[in-house]
Amino acid sequence: MTLQLFAHPFSSYCQKVLIALYENDTPFEFRMLGPDQPKNQAELRRLWPVGKFPVLRDGAQTVIEASTIIEHLQIAHPGPAPMIPADAAAAIEVRMLDRIIDNYVMSPQQKTVFDALRPEDQRDPAGLADARAMLDTIYGWLDAHMQDRVWAAGDAFTLADCGAAPALFYADWSHPIPEHFAALKGYRARLIARPSFARCIEEARPYRGFFPLGAPDRD
Structure with missing residues (x-):
């Protein structure tokens, strides 16, 4: 089936x-x-x-x-490109990075979007400030982490990169990555250029008008 x-x-x-x-x-x-x-x-x-x-x-x-x-x-349904390494120790790092990206990039970025969707009198300024502060913190951590790395866990594209691609793509729309985080910005650019994610970007392009913060005229 x-x-x-x-x-x-x-x-x-x-x-x-x-x-x-x-x-x-x-x-x-x-x-x-x-x-x-x-x-x-x-x-x-x-x-x-x-x-x-x-x-x-x-x-x-x-x-x-x-x-x-x-x-x-x-x-x-295994294919030629495993998303989780066979080596157990390497797999732990990939899963750890996956959770970091989901919890500390994707979650606060979605907080900024959900807050923008609320009626103005129901918005959460304190929660929004916390979300932006978390993004600032994780941007710094990821920039340090990505020094001399191609992908999140090293040379191989993994589960962690599957999550990082859309998370960083939308996070930079919601709360831009500072220019001085060159390693992180370079990683985001590599993710956007990856054919699998480039395909996702094109398939999602017709829906950009629904982004409540206003999709930037880039990417």
Whole structure:
């Protein structure tokens, strides 16, 4: 049975999974989510009542959460480009970096977006300030981490880079990476140039008007 991915092309977490699929040229059916696809939306709710996405359907198995989906793909549908190293110690570093990126880049960046979507009288200035401060902190940490590295865990493109690509792409829109963080800005540029993520960017381009902070005229 063909893999089915319930997702939206503008979603950062969906892009995270799409990158892994594209890296390995894994065949799948894209189940587009949105108001014009009520059947897909209903099926998503049946599979995962929380309604968050992406969700992967693999035969009778439902796999939830982007990192777990990528782990599942490596086990059940391995391709030429493993996203998690076979070496156990190297795999721990990749998983650690994946959690750092999700928790300290993706989460605060999404806070800035969700706050902008709220009515003005319901916004959270203190929470927004905390999110921006977290981004400033993690930008500095990542810039130091990326000195003399090509990808997050070294020379190989991994799960950590699948998450870092959309996280840093949108984070720089929401709270720009300072110019003096040259290593981090260079890493972001390499991620944008990676064919798997470049494809995600183009597939998401028609939806940029929905970015509540205003998509910058770049990238």
